[in-house]
Amino acid sequence: DAGVIQSPRHEVTEMGQEVTLRCKPISGHDYLFWYRQTMMRGLELLIYFNNNVPIDDSGMPEDRFSAKMPNASFSTLKIQPSEPRDSAVYFCASSSYPGTARYGYTFGSGTRLTVV
Amino acid sequence: QKEVEQNSGPLSVPEGAIASLNCTYSDRGSQSFFWYRQYSGKSPELIMSIYSNGDKEDGRFTAQLNKASQYVSLLIRDSQPSDSATYLCAGALEGGGADGLTFGKGTHLIIQP
Numbered sequence: 058d059a060g061v062i063q064s065p066r067h068e069v070t071e072m073g074q075e076v077t078l079r080c081k082p083i084s085g086h087d088y089l090f091w092y093r094q095t096m097m098r099g100l101e102l103l104i105y106f107n108n109n110v111p112i113d114d115s116g117m118p119e120d121r122f123s124a125k126m127p128n129a130s131f132s133t134l135k136i137q138p139s140e141p142r143d144s145a146v147y148f149c150a151s152s153s154y155p156g157t158a159r160y161g162y163t164f165g166s167g168t169r170l171t172v173v
Numbered sequence: 174q175k176e177v178e179q180n181s182g183p184l185s186v187p188e189g190a191i192a193s194l195n196c197t198y199s200d201r202g203s204q205s206f207f208w209y210r211q212y213s214g215k216s217p218e219l220i221m222s223i224y225s226n227g228d229k230e231d232g233r234f235t236a237q238l239n240k241a242s243q244y245v246s247l248l249i250r251d252s253q254p255s256d257s258a259t260y261l262c263a264g265a266l267e268g269g270g271a272d273g274l275t276f277g278k279g280t281h282l283i284i285q286p
Contacts, residue, residue, distance in 0.1 A: 090273065099278035100217070100261065113273065148216060161207045161219035161263075162274065 061165035063149050069171045075137040078168045080149030081130055090162060091124055091134050092148040100148070106132065139172045146170070176200070177264050179277035188286050192249040196262030196277055199243070203264040206238060206245045207274060211259045220260075221247070252284045 062081040070076050082089045090105040104114040106126045114124070121140070126132040136143055146169050150162035176199040186192040196206075205224040209217035223229045223236040223245070235248040245264075249256055259281050263274040 092276075100276040102273045102275070105273055161209070161222055164216040164218070167216050 061149055061151050061163050063147075063165035063168050065168060066166060067169050067171075069173065070139055072140055072172055073138045074172075075135065076139045076143075076170060076172075078134040078147050078149075078170070080132045080134070080165060082132070082149070082151030083153075083163055084130070086151035086153045086163075087129075088152045088154060089126060089132050090150045090152075091132070092150065092164075094146045094148060094167075095144075103134070136170075139170075141172045144170055144172050177262055177275050177277035179260075179262055179280045181278060182281040183283050184280055185283045185285055186252050188252060188254060188284055190252055192252045192256065192282055192284070194247040194249075194260050194262075194280050194282065196245040196247075197243055198245065198262075198264045198275075200264065200266070200275075201240075201243065202266050203243075203275075205265040206236070207263040207265070208234075208236060208245075208247045209261040209263060209276075211261060211279065213258075217261055249282075254284045254286050257282060257284045 064079045087108050091103040092100050093103055094100045103116045104124045105112055109126045122136055124134045146167045148167045149165045152162045178197045207222045208220045210220050211217045221231055221234055221236045223238045226238055226240055229236045233250045237246045259279040261279045262277040265274050
């Protein structure tokens with residue numbers, strides 16, 4: 058398996074623009090997580106899905122953020138409109154329960170977002 | 174509120190010595206704990222998981238858990254320059270992380286040749 062695949066790797070956009078981040082989890086994994094990492098706040102859980110259904114989105118910072126998982130092999134995280142404070146590295150991770158307790162999550166390479 | 178605390182470092186250790194990384198957590202409901210390693214500009218990768226009190230060894234790595242003290246640690250024996258990275262401690266409630274992991278901000282480890 059190629060692992061968790063994220064795109065794009067880097068994104069530079071102007072404030073106010075819409076940004077869409079994409080993720081393909083590992084085949085067979087039934088959990089998908091979106092995290093955001095900054096120096097100040099570390100890794101923060103934004104939202105996670107189980108079998109394509111959003112379970113907990115309490116970490117989504119504002120209504121400007123939305124996430125979807127239309128099928129088992131694809132998820133998007135959208136920011137509209139984007140702001141400079143959204144600049145961070147966004148990671149997607151997947152796991153397979155009950156394997157999570159032993160194997161943890163597999164993270165994608167991340168998308169480094171810069172909003173200017 | 175679930176919190177995982179780590180000393181940000183940097184922690185500098187000479188090559189060949191034992192590196193000791195520590196983590197405390199606030200939620201007594203946390204059951205499973207994970208240590209991830211993250212190289213600069215890369216994604217976190219799992220080193221070890223632990224969910225029972227005591228020690229768990231895997232090669233040069235030993236994880237230690239003390240639920241009464243809400244304390245988790247990672248020991249790296251015979252430290253190598255390639256071990257230089259940021260080490261993230263993470264905790265999970267029942268379900269082993271199926272409901273999300275709470276991460277500390279990480280400890281930056283430097284192994285000096």
